[in-house]
Amino acid sequence: MQLPYLSDRKSYDDATELMAIFGADAGYEAAARADRSLDLGNHIHFCHWRQIERLIILLADDQPVGTIH
Template sequence: MHDLFYLSDPGEVAMAQDLIREFGEDAGFEAAERADHSRTVGNYLHFCRWRQIERLILVLGNPVAVGTIH
């Protein structure tokens, strides 16, 4: 699972939760739009962060477990 995304700050999980709460099933699209906007304005750090949050949202929304199950 660690190969799917990298989160540098636990606050990014909270950001993903906020997007899911606000946008529901469209939360991944919202994160992608924020990433695209960040890239457009030349902010590659925020671009990378939003892409990782987008990936986290996709994993959280997946009904099938990802990675090792104990």
Template sequence: MLFEDMNEPLPYLANLQSVADADALLAAHGADAGTEAAIRAERSRDLGNAVQFCHWRQIERLIVLLTSGDVVGTVH
């Protein structure tokens, strides 16, 4: 599985805004959406905004998950 190989935790989705942000980045940046999320996370960290840093890191992980095509977690 993708996240087991990468030793990455599954993304934590605090609310639907996380999915909307990931979708907006995918629509605007395509294959570079994950990179854009990482850039936004780094910018937030540089500004001292830990909450937004964590938000954009989770978005980055979500984008990786959405674009991987792998099935992760429990399938019902």
């Protein structure tokens, strides 16, 4: 899995907030927000929510990702 790009702390905060509110459906909510943003023509928010969707998948996984030192 390619690690998502995080431009700032807000990305992490948005992901953990969705996980706290929606639990296992947090990724679906992030995808829905991305789709809404795309429908409105807001490509910046679309990209943000797609990255949040990827980050939620990464945070929900119990296994480490990448090199372990």
